[in-house]
Amino acid sequence: MTNGRDLAPVLDEVDRTLDASLERLFAFLRIPSISAQPAHVDDCRRAAAWLRDELAAIGLEASLRETPGHPMVVAHDRTADESSGRLPHVLFYGHYDVQPVDPLELWESAPFDPRLVRDEAGARIVARGASDDKGQVMTFVEALRALKAEHGSLPLRVSLVIEGEEESGGANLLPFLQANREELRADVALICDTGMLDGGVPAITTALRGMVGEEITIQCANRDLHSGIYGNAARNPLELLSWILASVRDHDSGRVLLPAFYDGVQDPPAEVRAQWRAIGPSDAECLGPVGLSVSAGERGYTAVEQTWCRPTFEINGISGGYAGDGFKTVLPALASAKVSFRLVSGQDPARIREAFRAHVRAMLPADCTATFVGHGGSSASVVPADGPGLGATLAALGEEWGRPAVTIGSGGSIPVVSEVGQALGMDSLLVGFARDDDRIHSPNEKYDLVSFHKGIRSWVRVLDALSRDRALVA
Structure with missing residues (x-):
């Protein structure tokens, strides 16, 4: 009533x-x-x-x-x-x-x-x-x-x-x-x-979770090059970009390696984690419908915990060079990627964005440049x-x-x-x-x-x- x-x-x-x-x-x-x-x-x-x-x-x-x-x-x-x-x-x-x-x-x-x-x-x-x-x-x-x-x-x-x-x-x-x-x-x-x-x-x-969206473009040569004439001698931006992105995460522990990334991050209380395990799907139930079975990300956390209470770094797309039908032996001048960070309580989106950009810049060799475009940022709630x-x-x-x-x-x-x-x-x-x-x-x-x-x-x-x-x- x-x-x-x-x-x-x-x-x-x-x-x-x-x-x-x-x-x-x-x-x-x-x-x-x-x-x-x-x-x-x-x-x-x-x-x-x-x-x-x-x-x-x-x-x-x-x-x-x-x-x-x-x-x-x-x-x-x-x-x-x-x-x-x-x-x-x-x-x-x-x-x-x-x-x-x-x-x-x-x-x-x-x-x-x-x-x-x-x-x-x-x-x-x-x-x-x-x-x-x-x-x-x-x-x-x-x-x-x-x-x-x-x-x-x-x-x-x-x-x-x-x-x-x-x-x-x-x-x-x-x-x-x-x-x-x-x-x-x-x-x-x-x-x-x-x-x-x-x-x-x-x-x-x-x-x-909150989010930071970022688009990065790396340029090496001033034009696309023939990979037979310039391969090895000229820097390949796709290879460089892949190397930089791979370095953001430790592939043994699954942890993100940016400085101070986990500052302020706390696990939920033990009783909350226990409740989540009771009501949430198992790793197999969570991942099975999409054709997977093994939880990735940080070791020691279930698939549900990975998404509900842990921060992450994801590569959402990479582009560069020739991707059309057939084959073209090109060494591209530009390579781009769209990446995102999902954030939890205690993390500052602006600090995470700047830490990522600083990490990229520190890994750039001579003759190479990086430009960035931000795609939104929000704190966790x-x-x-x-x-x-x-x-x-x-x-x-x-x-x-x-x-x-x-x-x-x-x-x-x-x-x-x-x-x-x-x-x-x-x-x-x-x-x-x-x-x-x-x-x-x-x-x-x-x-x-x-x-x-x-x-x-x-x-x-x-x-x-x-x-x-x-x-x-x-």
Whole structure:
């Protein structure tokens, strides 16, 4: 019950209108809002306008807000009855932009032609953005729709900010939050860009890694050279770049060798590691679905611990020379790589970036130069065990999914958590319904139908529970 209102008819409304909810999600998914590609600038604006119109249609004050990049969608609902005292105020965050679809040939169907696939594995929505993050955003929007349809108002105050650049660095989010602090500040932020444990165990992510993205280009000769005439005599930038990148990690211990890289890094308490081993997948279960079996990285840590609580260095791509059909005996002038560091609590992104650049420069021979381009940086985020609304949200999720909800870590990086804390002085609750096999950022991205359906029902229960959590307004 919320202010004397029964949740049962709201949950029935969610079930009864699921097909219509899917149609709206499919319409959203058809918009190719790839924020990283200039050719899709208009599509990003179209996606933002579509979402604004949907929020306005259910009675929210919704608008597009301009930024130097893609627009923000901002919406507020103030229909909650506060005659008997101030109710909690939540700020929901999501993003309407999506990743590029490459390699297109690996998709089993057109990435922006969503379809519902049913087979022995269950029912799933397949399209780019189905899980990250349009499907997740729409679970919240549809929950608002059902609550408004049954009761005419929401049980608490709700605001939304949906950005369009999360998949391309999100450079404009922090300035936007800072510039609109008074309008957007609430009691807690709700972020739906995370997932569940295997087997349908609902989870709240309480630890997120930060990230440093870096692009490096090494130049040796002033033009591409014939490898028969100049091989051995002229420096090969691909060989040099490979040597430098390989030197960043010790291949026996798995540790990153940059000076002071682990300063401030601490393992979780023993009881937390024990809980993770109990609820998380084994190394074989974690790696088996992607065709691997042996945990890499630092020795002495499980695969789950490697991603939930340890920092890392990864090479995301290398290019240079000739990679077309056939063969060309070229010695390239340039070689480039894209690398990333996932950071944990206690690490400073700026210091890690500079340590990497200094390491590269120190290893450059004469006649060779390196240039760098930064691709975003964010600190790790940790939600305290007694964070606002955590207990109420865990209970609500457990009630919907029929099993106790748990707190977990995540190897991913969602800069908005630290930016919400920095700009708005707010803690966040990270509640998501994605699965590890959703293929986010990959071809054939999917979102389980049960995640979408029960995700909507979950938000109905969570908003109800938070409306009664007086600690949020204490």
